[in-house]
Every structure is written in structure tokens, then in C-alpha cells.
Amino acid sequence: MSIEIERGGAIIVGKNFTIDGHSKRNFRVVSHFHADHILGLSKSINECLGIIATPQTLDVLEILGYKIPLKKKFGLKYNLSLDMEGESISLKPAEHILGSAQVYIKLKDGTSVGYTSDFKNPGSGTPILDSDILILDSTYGKPEFRRPFKQEMEYLFPDYIRDSLINGPVRIYAYHGKIQEVMKFLRKSGIDAPFLAEGKIFEITKVAKKYGEKIDDIFNIKDEESKDIIKDGWYIEFRHFNEFKKRSSDFTNFLLSGWQFSVPIRKLDNKTFVVAFSDHGDFDETIYYVDNSPAKTIITDGGRNGYSKELAKYIRDKLKRNAFSLP
Secondary structure (H helix, E strand, C coil): CCEEECCCCCEEECCCEEECCCCCCCEEECCCCCHHHCCCHHHHHHHCCEEEECHHHHHHHHHCCCCCCHHHEEECCCCCEEEECCEEEEEEECECCCCCEEEEEECCCCCEEEECCCCECECCCECCCCCCEEEECCCCCCCCCCCCCCCCHHHHHHHHHHHHHHCCCEEEEECCCHHHHHHHHHHHCCCCCCEEECHHHHHHHHHHHHCCCCCCCEEECCCCHHHHHHHHCCCEEEEEHHHHHHCCCCCEEEEECCCCCCCCEEEEECCEEEECCCCCCCHHHHHHHHHHCCCCEEEEECCCCCCHHHHHHHHHHHHCCCEEEEC
């Protein structure tokens, strides 16, 4: 089999491609810009012939400090195909964060290999790949990782935000990419308070808007026009997840976490809540993907944090499908 997953996270497919980790192949593929999927990227920029990703992802990688020479940038739009020495690659949509992609590779012998990377809403926002071999994300690969309240979040979280804004400004803490997802969600839910951000968060949001994401009324905290917004006290500020420990009681604070499964919103104190807002499908969505995949072989990705061995065992025992974990 022309597929390997190395302990450092690299998924090697065929002779030409390494995905979401560095290895000695001609082309490095980046499914999206989250940290566990850009491991070794600087080395890949130096040693590989090219970096393949969606244009959105390439733009954000620049903001995150990765300088990719123009001749090595292969910005591949969804569903277009590149041929490389008898192997072809295309990127397919994945509902996860800005620019996220699934990867579809056809090998020289005609075998098709699909890699889901991170995803949610399989069958709608994330199309199910028609491949002979499926490499499957295993982040939430155990049955206890279910969110039975997913539908409640559509109205519950916006209601919490509305109520909090009555008492003053709000801060939302999350990772890059997820921040822009929650911005879109809140605007779609009718939340019209001004959004404030700065630094990389603001720059990534500008990329999202460039590619058509509907995030209106977003202001840079450092700009003059933000002073009146801050003085008025009716706004939502977005900060990186890692700043949460420095939160202020002058704000109502919301921490977005994918690792909360018992309740949709958990109160930490009078001004702080943890929200089960994930850009990632839960266990049920992972199994739905498998149920609807025509793949003859399923490989669960054990190169990142997740539960690949448990997921492979469940697929074998419960779904009676050919599945195993790598590495």
C-alpha cells in the first residue's frame, strides 16, 4: 500500500505527496492552518518542490509567519485537479474553518485515496469522498464524545450573548479559524453588536471577508473609530484561546471548547461561561461519514491527538468494515 502515517503526523500518499506533516516528498499538502496540521511546515517550505493548499489557507499561513516563495505556492481551488507524474490531487470542501479541505488523490494504478482531515456536518457542509481508501480523522473517536445538544446551540448561545450585552461588553476566546466561524454564526443568528479584534485575529478575519464570508461590522481595536465603540460599551471583542487566563471581570467572558459533552453551556463564575461550540464533528458525525463512505479500507489517523485505535476497533466490531489505525 502506498500510504504511511508517520509518528510526526505526516500522511504519505503515493510517490509525490505528504499531507499535514513533513516528509521527503515532492509536494507538501496543508489541509488547513491549525497547529497540528502545519507541523514541520518550515522544513517543507525549504525542502519540497511546492506547498499545496487552498488560496485561503495560503493567505492565512502568511499571516501566521510562514514565508512561502511564490514559485512554491500552489493555491488549489476546490474540485480542481493537479497532475503530478501520473498521480493527481484535488482538494474538496470540508466544513471546519476558513479554507479547510479534504484531500483526494488518485494513484498511478487507479486507486483513489481520500483524507477527511478535520470536518463537521458530513453529507452537507462536508461532502463524503468517493474513494477506495479513506483516511479518517479520529479526534473524537470514542462513543462518549457525543454532543446530543447540537441543535440547542443554534438559539441558546446567541441568547446568552444578547443577555450579556445588556450588562456590558463581551469577550469570546477561541482558536484562530474557530473565531471566524463563531463570528459568522453570530451574524447569521442576528447578533448585530460591533465586533472588535486586533493583530492576527483581525488580519485572518480580513482574509475571510476577502473570500466572501459574511462578517460585517468588524473593527480593529487600535483604529480611531473603535474608541467610541469601546466608550459606548456595547460590543463583542474576540481574543485568542490562550489569553483566557488573563480574562477581566469588566467583560462577560465566553470560552469556546470542543471538549464539553455534558451540557451546551457551563458557568464557571458570574462573568464566565464555557461553551460547547466546536468546528469539529463529534463521534456520531464521524460514524455517519463512515456509514456513507464507499471505501473498501478505512485508515484512522493516529498521527495527531485523537483516538485512532479505539475508532478503528469500533468500525471493525460494530460496523463490520475493514479498518485499522496508523501509525
